[in-house]
Amino acid sequence: MTHDVIIVGGGSAGCALANRLSARSGTRVLLIEAGQDTPPNRVPEDILDSYPGRAYLNPAYGWPELRVHLQPVPHNAPERPPARRYEQAKVMGGGSSINGQVAVRGAPADYDAWEAAGAAGWGWEGVLPYFRRLERDMDFDGPLHGREGPIPIRRIFPDQWDGLARAAAEVFRRAGHAYRPDMNGEFADGFAPAPFSNAYGRRVSTAVAYLDAATRQRANLRILAGAEVRRLVVEGRRVVGVEAVTGAGEEVFRAREVIVTAGATHSPALLMRSGIGPAGALRALGVAVVADLPGVGRNLQDHPAVAVSAYLVPEARFDPASRRHIHVHLRYSSGVEGCPPTDMVINTVSRSAWHPLGRQLGSFQVFAAKSFSRGEVTLASADWRREPVVAFNLLSDRRDCDRLMAGIRLVAHFLGQEPLSRCALDPFPSSYSERARTFGRLTFGNAFLTFVAARVMAGPGALRRTFIRAAVSSAMPLERLLADDVALEAHVRDSVTGTWHACGTCRMGDPTGPWTVVDPRGRVGGVEGLRVADASVIPEIPSANTNIPTIMIAEKMADAILSG
Numbered sequence: 001m002t003h004d005v006i007i008v009g010g011g012s013a014g015c016a017l018a019n020r021l022s023a024r025s026g027t028r029v030l031l032i033e034a035g036q037d038t039p040p041n042r043v044p045e046d047i048l049d050s051y052p053g054r055a056y057l058n059p060a061y062g063w064p065e066l067r068v069h070l071q072p073v074p075h076n077a078p079e080r081p082p083a084r085r086y087e088q089a090k091v092m093g094g095g096s097s098i099n100g101q102v103a104v105r106g107a108p109a110d111y112d113a114w115e116a117a118g119a120a121g122w123g124w125e126g127v128l129p130y131f132r133r134l135e136r137d138m139d140f141d142g143p144l145h146g147r148e149g150p151i152p153i154r155r156i157f158p159d160q161w162d163g164l165a166r167a168a169a170e171v172f173r174r175a176g177h178a179y180r181p182d183m184n185g186e187f188a189d190g191f192a193p194a195p196f197s198n199a200y201g202r203r204v205s206t207a208v209a210y211l212d213a214a215t216r217q218r219a220n221l222r223i224l225a226g227a228e229v230r231r232l233v234v235e236g237r238r239v240v241g242v243e244a245v246t247g248a249g250e251e252v253f254r255a256r257e258v259i260v261t262a263g264a265t266h267s268p269a270l271l272m273r274s275g276i277g278p279a280g281a282l283r284a285l286g287v288a289v290v291a292d293l294p295g296v297g298r299n300l301q302d303h304p305a306v307a308v309s310a311y312l313v314p315e316a317r318f319d320p321a322s323r324r325h326i327h328v329h330l331r332y333s334s335g336v337e338g339c340p341p342t343d344m345v346i347n348t349v350s351r352s353a354w355h356p357l358g359r360q361l362g363s364f365q366v367f368a369a370k371s372f373s374r375g376e377v378t379l380a381s382a383d384w385r386r387e388p389v390v391a392f393n394l395l396s397d398r399r400d401c402d403r404l405m406a407g408i409r410l411v412a413h414f415l416g417q418e419p420l421s422r423c424a425l426d427p428f429p430s431s432y433s434e435r436a437r438t439f440g441r442l443t444f445g446n447a448f449l450t451f452v453a454a455r456v457m458a459g460p461g462a463l464r465r466t467f468i469r470a471a472v473s474s475a476m477p478l479e480r481l482l483a484d485d486v487a488l489e490a491h492v493r494d495s496v497t498g499t500w501h502a503c504g505t506c507r508m509g510d511p512t513g514p515w516t517v518v519d520p521r522g523r524v525g526g527v528e529g530l531r532v533a534d535a536s537v538i539p540e541i542p543s544a545n546t547n548i549p550t551i552m553i554a555e556k557m558a559d560a561i562l563s564g
Contacts, residue, residue: 003030003222005561006242006255008229008270009262010035011094012547013534013554015206016134017259019150020558022221027562030222030253032244035061035090037225038097038205040213047097050201050323053354055098057440061091062098066265068390071493085437086390087500088265092225093207095263096197096547099500100326103153103197105131106542106549107187109340110370117539118510120520122556130555131548137184138199144185150209151551152199156327157181161193163316164350164362165327167419172330174417183329189342191330197547201323206551227251230384232258232274232530234290239274239530259522259561261534261554264502268297268377268536269388271506271517276527285382291526295515297388299507300375301541302498303345304394305367306404307431308411308478309352310424311457311464312362318351325351331369331543334403342543343370344403346411352430353440355450357472360457362424364414366407367499369543372397377505394496404492405485412482426465429475431495501546506536521560533557 005021007014010033018031038047046054047061055061067083089095108124115123132146138154141147158169158179172191173179180190198204216223226247233241233252241254260267271277275290277297282289318325330346333339345367352361375393380386395401408429414420415427430436439446456467469477475495481488506517511525518524522531535550542549 003028003253003255004257005029006253006258007031008242008258008260009033009094009266009534010092010207010223010225011089011261011263011534012096012206012550014261015093015210016551016554017261017533017558018221018223019210019215020555021561022215022218024562025218025220028220030224030255032227032229032242032253033092033223033225034228035092035225037223038092038207039211039216040208043208047091047093047205048202050101050196050198050203051325051351052098052100052203053325053351053358054442056087057354057442058098061089063088063090063387066387066390068392070392070394070496070498072391072393072396084434088263092211093205095500096205097203097207099547100545101196101198101203102326102545103135103151103195103548104544105184105552106544107342109187110540110542110544114508114539118513118516119508119539120510122508122520127552127556130552133555134548134551140182140185142185151197151206151548152204153184153195153197154199155181155193155195156322156324157193160322161327162319162322162350163423164312165348167316167423168348168414169328171414171417171420175414177330177332183331187342189332191328194326194329194347196324228384229262229270230273232270232276234274234527237290237526238528257529257531257561259531259533261532263534264300264505264536265377265388265390267532267534268505269379271296271524271532272379273382273384276524276530281378285379287379287382291524293517293525295507295517297377297505298374298515299504299539300377300390300392300502301371301373301504301538302392302394303367303369303371303501303541304373304400304404304496305365305499306408306492306496307363307365307429308408308415308427309361309363309430309473310415310427311360312350313423313425316350316362316423318359325349334406336399336403339399339403340370343368344407345369346407353436354442355439355447356454357439357450357457360454363430364411366404366411368400368403371400371541373400392498394498395493401489401492404496405488408488408492409482412478426461426468427478428468428473429478429481429491429495430473431475432497433474433495435474499545501541503535503538503541503546506532507539508537509539521564522557531557531561
């Protein structure tokens with residue numbers, strides 16, 4: 001059977017596209033997802049839970065072999081440091097099934113910059129209707145908000161904040177920051193309730209929202225889960241289908257058009273394995289070149305982040321009733337030359353992990369909302385079973401490092417102020433290190449060990465501080481870092497992580513641009529019958545978590561496809 005459209009990847013973008021394209025009854029749509037399906041009434045409980053800690057860590061929902069390099073390798077280094085595990089979703093709904101559900105759009109200037117960079121029609125006025133289309137805002141109305149969309153967006157307001165959020169907000173207020181109740185309606189410095197894509201304490205992924213029971217009943221929509229696409233089928237310079245490994249073995253599926261929505265790491269890898277990418281690198285791996293597109297895999301971006309944690313007194317901790325560990329965001333301007341206004345974010349996190357020790361630890365995560373460092377995705381091999389080489393090159397731009405250093409100083413200052421100083425004790429530099437990952441695994445052994453650690457942490461302050469330095473944080477004590485710029489920079493570079501907002505590797509822009517991969521309608525240059533329509537097309541990372549912008553991209557691309 002020949003389909004009209006094959007969508008490769010059932011993530012945040014893929015599920016939305018499958019819904020919108022199959023709404024036209026004459027369009028035969030095949031959605032292929034490598035991970036498991038989550039149909040109505042069979043969505044796993046850890047995915048539905050508003051607290052994301054267990055879904056995010058569940059290996060059943062990820063790519064087990066995917067590794068990434070966060071920092072650039074110095075030219076004089078004898079070898080590249082070991083790659084780190086990277087939690088990339090492999091489940092229906094993609095990142096929206098395991099992420100923190102933060103539902104922010106970014107600022108109008110973010111999208112005006114896309115249009116200025118060559119993505120015609122993707123300025124703020126061009127994308128706002130699609131943000132409104134996707135959302136069902138449960139708190140705000142008016143011209144900036146949608147009320148009928150599939151994705152519910154709600155906030156936890158100050159009267160329901162946990163103790164850490166209330167104390168932090170008071171410190172922010174005393175520091176001169178305004179309270180802004182609607183992060184998606186006021187684009188300026190200030191602190192705000194974080195908006196979330198869930199309703200009544202339950203996650204609403206794109207699989208839940210867009211692939212509901214009625215949509216799945218459409219005769220022209222086929223959903224195929226547990227199938228990995230090896231490569232695109234190309235005849236001449238036209239993509240006519242995909243080769244996939246399914247439960248039935250190796251199969252070929254044909255279509256008039258293929259839309260790749262496999263994410264910022266796997267979308268460029270699929271294109272390159274199929275001969276679409278930088279010609280020299282492809283020939284070196286024995287891949288026949290279909291289209292020489294040097295931009296494929298380039299322009300990889302993320303929001304670099306660091307953190308400071310502290311022991312929380314019981315009344316400041318995570319509130320099980322709300323099931324949310326983040327209640328308040330602070331957006332502020334760094335003032336660093338060359339950086340736009342409102343370029344930094346601090347999240348208050350009242351529960352650092354699922355286990356007993358994590359319940360006692362709160363964190364302040366600082367990230368550069370507008371980052372300047374760029375990385376790339378390349379192929380390690382032409383073999384589809386090998387994961388690509390992913391190098392984020394975080395902090396390769398000096399401005400990103402400087403702002404995170406200043407962010408740690410700012411958080412330390414906040415933690416020394418009342419009322420935070422009374423409820424967040426003994427602050428220390430923290431990071432999502434391999435040790436943290438190890439203790440984050442969902443095992444009975446970790447539950448027991450962290451229970452013992454939590455008992456020690458609840459003891460006298462002197463014992464707690466000794467235990468933190470001996471067993472919890474491997475970094476230099478915070479007060480020493482603040483007194484030594486060289487040590488602080490070394491710590492930031494060693495502990496920086498991304499925020500799992502990878503984007504940019506199939507850049508959208510003017511088709512004549514040297515690094516452009518897709519035009520503003522998602523069409524891949526140099527070939528016919530192929531589009532990319534996920535976070536990889538983002539030209540410049542928005543000052544926001546990327547899930548809602550990715551869904552917006554799918555909504556807008558769906559209109560472009562149906563109209564053309």
